[in-house]
Amino acid sequence: MHFISPVLWQFLIKWLTYFAIFPPEASSIAPYADALYFFLVAISVVGLGAVAVLVVTFSIRYRKEMNPVATPIEGSTLLEATWTIIPLILFMICFVWGALLYFRIYSPPPNAMNIYVVGKQWMWKVEHPGGQHEINALHIPINRPIQVTLISQDVFHSFSIPAFRVKREAIPGRYNTEWFEATQVGTYHLFCTQYCGTLHSQMIGEVVAMTPEDYEAWAAASISGNSLAQNGERLFASLGCNSCHNSGPNAHGPNLANVYGSHLQMKNGSFVTVDDAFLRDTILNPTMHEVAGFAPIMPTYQGQVSEEGLIDLVEYIRRLDSQYRIEQTIDNSAAQPIQTGATPPGTSSPSLAPGAVKP
């Protein structure tokens, strides 16, 4: 980095990359990861060197022919302390540096562009908010922080982009996120790195980092349907969500306008920040997230909506930034008949007739 001559650094990186014993540094965090790596390599070389020097010189100097009589030595507390404390200090440096890097890699900046990735056996389904869908590919603009929200439909997978030095597990049942900012135009490997069954080795793809202009062009050309939020809106209506979440004065459910990112008070007095994971879990396990001031009558949608559907709903709620948007939804859903679906037994939510605003 700054303390190594940029020319020398670039030469080193280019030489190593050309010979394919070093991956390209294609993200903003990659040089930081590489710097820690080189530090670790350095202390390993020093450590191994110290041991090697000791063993080799002692073996030669004190071999039987040179030293027929061994001298018994019990030990030396000073030496023990030295070779305890020095490795401990070095390892602590590794710990602190690694911790800083870890927090950097897993703390996305607030303005990151969000892309959803659903892993399934054996492909990656990438969903851009604008509605572009990709399989085993991820097109992104450079110089823009991108947050990837990961989930799996079935088993554990792991979304790894070695050139960016990032990796995170895609687990069934909850969202994981990682973020990166690509700095170099190019095509890079995307791997699944958690063994997931037969075609684990085929669950690979490409990350295509493009200039912002090229990305806009690609995004415009790749759209084939609605954006995620528009899909979410449809689902919101078809699942009957706006029978309770319609922001009327006697609505049974909390108002969802601008709820994303806000602090909600729960029935047990605690506060939660509404994020993707909270929304997803509330849709599936509403009893675990009872909001203060509302009766606990929200039914569960487990089994009725897929992971992609959940992503659509989350995107929709994320972009619900005004009362007007909610009314738009209600109007839109009035234009098509709503299937209220079977209300699960034990709940008492009224079904909404088409066109009605509140019960």
Add this chain to the structure above:
Amino acid sequence: MDSHTVAAQTAEAAHTEHEHPAFLRHHFASVEQQRETATFGMWLFLLTEIMFFGGLFCAYLIFRNWYYPAFVDGSHSLHIWAGTLNTTLLIVSSFTMAMGVHASETRMRKALVGWCIATIILGCGFLCVKAYEWHDEWVEHHVPGLNFSPEGFMKVNPDYPADKPLQLDMAEKTQVYFSLYFAMTGMHALHMIIGVSLLTILTIRAWGGAYTSGHVAPVENFGLYWHFVDIVWIFLFPLLYLISRHQ
């Protein structure tokens, strides 16, 4: 060479000269060492059993924390009379086992056999009650994976009218409660079955007088195992049966 043959002969001669009970194994220097070693071994084995059940208790801790209402309702659906009866049976069986150990130490063969048989009967009684309970869970569709249905938990429980019926998503979490119920009581029952089988063998041997002429360690150590299985149940009972029963 002479010294070596002498050494060998001395070793054999020493063996026949030295008065030691038949049950003393030759790698031990004394009966005391054998007894202490065996007891140490049994305590260490019980420590491994604590770690074995520990995994289940850890899972229980986490899921009860997450799904408390489901655990309350699941617990309320168990028969508390059965659990209490089982607890009583096991505590009494620990008493009879302790009396058996005492009989072994005081060299009373028939008493030892009697106490052991009593323990076996009480243990089998426990297993019968447990089998009845499991059958009952099956009938009520509370067996996870096989025939589980959360329907019952979405209605009011007549024994606990103050309990609110659960919503579907929380009612489905009772399956986790029952998963842990069956895993924990199942592992416990397996240990009971092993215990009763071992005790049967011990009783037969005790009838032949094996444990009433100074060789107390097997009975003592089996007693330790039996008490341990009892203690595991003492933990399982409140954790599974007594969740929020104070109303």
Add this chain to the structure above:
Amino acid sequence: MSTIVILPDQTTATLPKVSYLNKEYGLKSWLLTGDHKRIAVLYMISITFFFFIGGAMAGLIRLELLTPPSDLLAADTYNKVFTAHGIIMVFLFLVPSVPATIGNFLIPIMVGAKDLAFPKINLLSWYLYVVAGIMILCVLSFGGVDTGWTFTTPLSTHYLNTHVVAAGLAVFVAGFSSIFTGLNFIVTIHRMRAPGMTWFRLPLFVWSHYAASILMVLGTPVLAITLVLVVLERTIGIGVFDPTKGGDPLLFQHLFWFYSHPAVYIMILPGMGVISEVISTFSRKRVFGYTAVAFSSVAIAVFGFFVWAHHMFVMGISSYSALVFSLLTMLVAVPSAIKIFNWSATLYKGSITFETPMLYAFGFLGLFTIGGLTGVFLGSMGMDIHLTETYFIVAHFHFVMVGGMLMAYLSGVHFWWPKITGRMYPEGVSKLAAVITFVGFILTFFPQFLLGYLGMPRRYAAYPPEFQVLNVFSSAGASVLGVGYLLPLLYLTWSLKYGKIAGPNPWQATGLEWQIQSPPLTENFVETPIVTHEAYDYEWLESKKGSEVPTVG
């Protein structure tokens, strides 16, 4: 005080007439034995058998990885092959290797006892091992299992239709074999030491096995219950790990790694014990910092219980908990470093010879250092994000397990071969095998560090073409390594009949095992030893050279 030793003239050494090998004849006397030495030999034969099966699996893996596409094996087959390699090598070879063979043979002798505390449990332990092995062979014969040795849920519980239950139960049985071995060792070391054998007069080999036994006894039961839950989830359908039923797959990860991290210390600590003995003997002096090495073993065991989630840094655990585990991982690395430095310092002012066990020990020092340091790479959480689940991990654990543990095992086998069999191995070819193993190992596994940093994932049957050069190096090394492991099988078997007679103490080493005949009597000692000297006391040994070791016959 002189520590000059003159090795006894091998031509006059004779085999004793009576030993544990010929005390009784017949298959039944071996299969129903209570003699810890015979059980050790039974173990040695069985684990060697499984080692070569696991090795054959490794050979298939490296053959497949010569070329980028999945052209030698179908993807499913490859998955079954690496799973078999992992399960066999971890549970049927590495965990029992030193403890069940060399440990079983030597612990009673080293503490001055006639046998382990519970000989029947010892035999039961071997039978459980054999049952587990047969179950694994059945699983392999009937179609294999492809979960990976880590049995990750929900893949293993819901998404595979191979023999997961049988494999899980086999590992469960093997786990109990391990628990009983550890239990036996702990009780023996506590209760059956000879008069005068205080804790700090014990050889460091015993300390290492004590520490490993604590891990075996406390950690393995958690693996047992985890496997039970996986089997229940797969058969009945309980949902503790299934998110659709309210369970949590991460719970499996925590429970599994709670054992499997201490497992790696179970695997390495006994090997470290061997290294202490070998370096001391071939430098003719006491291990430098005996107390430090002894306490380091126990420290590794204790700390080893608290680092398991460093296998889960990228799984979405809380960053704050990850901090704690990373810190503890750094702390657990320190005692290993202390040991390496103490062993190196033992060489200072020693009188060093380079027999085969010493060559393997040197190999251990170098390769374990590299492996251990790369563990620090992985413990550093931010670095772990890039390196985890790649070939870097594969290289790391092969360096510590194969470059470390397997070399220590071979060192121990060669060191105590004269004691176990009464015969010497051929020194020339054994030195050659040691060097071939060392070279082959580096060629096989060092390129994998580079592959890992490049990002090549583990458990891949096919890979992008730019990784091929490094993979070819690795496979080439594997063939050299295979030769290095085959040679001992051949010449050690040869030596049983044609090796030179060893005599009681061919290395002129200290330790109670070298003061009795080779091979030992069934009851080890003619009379109970009374210990008056410290461990590694070469001056005491000098004074003993006057009297002959009692040999029967």
